[in-house]
Amino acid sequence: MPDNTSASVPPTPLTLLGLGAMGTALALTWLAAGHPLTVWNRSPGRSAELAAAGARVAATAAEAVAASPLVVTCLLDDVSVRKALADADLTGKDLVDLTTSTPAESRSRAVWANERGARFLDGGIMAVPPMIGVPEAGGYVFYSGSRDVFDAHHEVLAVPAATRYVGADPGFAALHDVALLSAMTAMFAGARHAAALVEDAGIDQKEFGALLADWLTAMAPATAAYAGEPVAEDPTSPAVAEAGDATLLRTAQEQGVDTALLIASAGSVSGM
Numbered sequence: 001m002p003d004n005t006s007a008s009v010p011p012t013p014l015t016l017l018g019l020g021a022m023g024t025a026l027a028l029t030w031l032a033a034g035h036p037l038t039v040w041n042r043s044p045g046r047s048a049e050l051a052a053a054g055a056r057v058a059a060t061a062a063e064a065v066a067a068s069p070l071v072v073t074c075l076l077d078d079v080s081v082r083k084a085l086a087d088a089d090l091t092g093k094d095l096v097d098l099t100t101s102t103p104a105e106s107r108s109r110a111v112w113a114n115e116r117g118a119r120f121l122d123g124g125i126m127a128v129p130p131m132i133g134v135p136e137a138g139g140y141v142f143y144s145g146s147r148d149v150f151d152a153h154h155e156v157l158a159v160p161a162a163t164r165y166v167g168a169d170p171g172f173a174a175l176h177d178v179a180l181l182s183a184m185t186a187m188f189a190g191a192r193h194a195a196a197l198v199e200d201a202g203i204d205q206k207e208f209g210a211l212l213a214d215w216l217t218a219m220a221p222a223t224a225a226y227a228g229e230p231v232a233e234d235p236t237s238p239a240v241a242e243a244g245d246a247t248l249l250r251t252a253q254e255q256g257v258d259t260a261l262l263i264a265s266a267g268s269v270s271g272m
Contacts, residue, residue: 062089072098073095078109141164
């Protein structure tokens with residue numbers, strides 16, 4: 001289970017690089033908890049709100065890094081992180097990277113950071129900005145890499161959202177993050193496909209949307225089986241499953257909806 005968001009944390013200073021929607025949400029939460037915060041963003045205009053809230057705004061990323069022993073990055077991609085830190089002295093720093101990455105990119109960045117004298121912890125944020133700083137919203141962050149860094153800064157990291165440490169491999173946080181996001185993406189694609197099927201059929205769209213949400217919620221617990229132990233006996237025979245898949249495909253064709261999603265997700269209909 002995730003650790004609960006900390007309610008009272010010593011005012012540990014930290015630096016945050018990247019003030020997009022997520023970075024700003026993180027910054028405001030740390031400031032509200034009383035942490036001295038130095039911020040930097042490639043576009044200076046985004047720092048005005050945070051300066052008014054008490055953040056120190058650094059002119060350069062290198063200056064921001066020098067201000068704190070704990071440095072958090074929340075940037076666009078791997079290239080952005082390396083570019084922002086190109087002129088910074090990372091010696092003795094603890095670098096926590098919350099930039100969305102592939103597992104290989106995270107592992108490579110860990111090596112890169114270690115070679116420059118920093119300890120590295122990677123993070124994958126399972127939340128959207130409005131969920132940051134709101135424990136009841138259910139957001140959390142996967143962390144992997146240096147356990148020492150996680151333990152040293154756990155209370156600070158738990159201020160914006162709950163934490164889940166998933167292993168010493170720096171790529172594990174990214175792998176967990178992207179795997180869950182991939183499932184979410186497929187779910188939304190399925191929901192769009194369902195909406196397209198009924199769009200021109202004279203069915204109330206709002207009412208159908210509620211039915212769709214309820215159905216997906218009811219089916220969600222069954223998804224755990226895909227990552228668990230194999231089911232001893234599947235009550236659905238291959239013939240029944242194949243017939244069901246074929247019906248989905250024919251319905252899409254009748255309604256004039258693209259069948260690519262169904263073909264990709266149900267191999268049994270791919271040859272039909």
